[in-house]
Amino acid sequence: MDYLWAFLVGGAICVVGQLLIDIFKLTPAHVTTSFVVLGALLDAFGIYDNLIKFAGAGATVPITSFGHNLLHGAMASAEDHGFIGIAMGIFELTSAGISSAILFGFLVALIFKPKG
């Protein structure tokens, strides 16, 4: 069942992105940046956590969860350190994603050659 919901919700988020590309002629870069902001916004209202409970990876794998994690880390750190905590915690939860993207991106670029 978890798999089904992950598929349905994750796929649906992608369809929204596809419609933005096809109908509103946005570039993929515009879509992903909009989705990150949207993810943060949904988290600001506490909605995104419910979506994750419901859909699991269907909500954590799309880039919207990046925005959600950014805000989540900031808020958790704000609990302890106040306003300064927002700056301190913003990359707390996304660290794994960003650092692995840097590392793997760099290593792959070192090893492989573009195929065209």
Add this chain to the structure above:
Amino acid sequence: MKLQGRQTWKFGSEVYLNSTGTAVGPMESEGPLGALFDVRYNDLHCNEKNWELAERRLMEDSIASCLSKAKLTNDDINFFLAGDLLNQVVTANYVARGNEIPFLGIFGACSTSMESLAVGAALVDGGFAQRVVAAVSSHNATAERQFRYPTEYGGQKPDTATFTVTGAGAALISNEPSPIRITSATIGRVQDLGIKDPFDMGSAMAPAAADTIMTHLKETGMAAEDYDLIVTGDLSGVGAPIVKMLLKEKGIDVSNNHRDCGLMVYRPDQEVFAGGSGCGCSAVVTYGHLVKELMSGSLKRILVIATGALLNPTMIQQKESIPTIAHAVALEGIKGGSN
């Protein structure tokens, strides 16, 4: 007077296309014209270290095979006119560094093929040169990475997109008789009807092609039927019907003798979206295929209109539309021709 009307050059009888050379990448080798190209690579890197070197190799190969067919060397050439799609026409510059022929760099995006041929013919006709080599190149990966995205980026392209031809073509122009004469050329005006989509260059370029064709016919006094073939450079599956429609509106019917190089260079089942583009597109089709038809006599008189989208990614991001241009050159086979 060799000028006819405002923008058409009528060359004297002493301007000939003596020899041509072509070099292409893997997709073009597999295309319907594949066997006609002189040098064929089955590796997109053309055995070089990076994409830019690969494109340079293609241009060098096309020139080498053009000159070897004419049994000439670099020292026999007065001027080298060349261009490509990359910033500062780097491919042409570096090829010129190697061959040491006096050099004029030319840029007209994908129209550079006919622009260089027309200017070369004018130099020969005016007595300013005895032999000129005109060459252009384009490479799918160098174009992708400069104008669009990195080659491995997973962005989806729409069906209106074109596929930059990996290929180079070179032509030798001189006053020494050969089976093919360059009879006239029409220099185009920059047209812009407000198309902003870099993935729909066919729609952007069609008005430029239509304008140049109309002007050419008017200023030379020819009819569209006088040409066995009117070939546009890279309007592709989207732009080709548009140019036919635009010409029809002006009472010119090219439905029987119009073809587009972008649709000739690949098979329909090759995954190239709307068709081929790039200055290599019109160059390899003209210099590899059409020239042979002229020599054999199966075509007598053709008009090649190379179309260029003067696209710049920065300008597009600044919300500018795409200016476009088209230059036409008329070629005539002497065998069975009118003179």
Add this chain to the structure above:
Amino acid sequence: MSNKEQQQEYAKKIKPLQPKPPYFINCLKAYLVGGLICVIGEALMKFYMTYFNFNEETAGNPTAATLILIAALLTGIGVYDKIGQFGGAGSAVPVTGFANAVTSAALEHKSEGIVLGIATNLFKLAGSVIVFGAVAAYIFGMIRYAFKTLM
């Protein structure tokens, strides 16, 4: 230079000759590819929760890292751009699309050297996601925290 009216007239005239994107097929493909990537993510999450000491909250981290590794490798061997052409947003929206944007930019600029090529261009395409994400999170965080302290 053409005027606005000519441009509009031209746009209208050529409309029937321009192919429309196949909306339904594109959405279907995006759904399939995007959904499938999420299913792989779900399987990875379950794997990390069962065999390693991760809970539902933390399992997202190794899952994202693994997906990023897979996408980076697929980019390196020249497969991800083909998936992208098929899947559209389905492969651009998941975190794998982020990894592809990072890796493809780095790989493409390899010929300009490791420092000025690979490292400098690593975030050429994906940087906008981090910039907008961080700025949005900062602003929303400030607002939410302000509300919380005031209430």
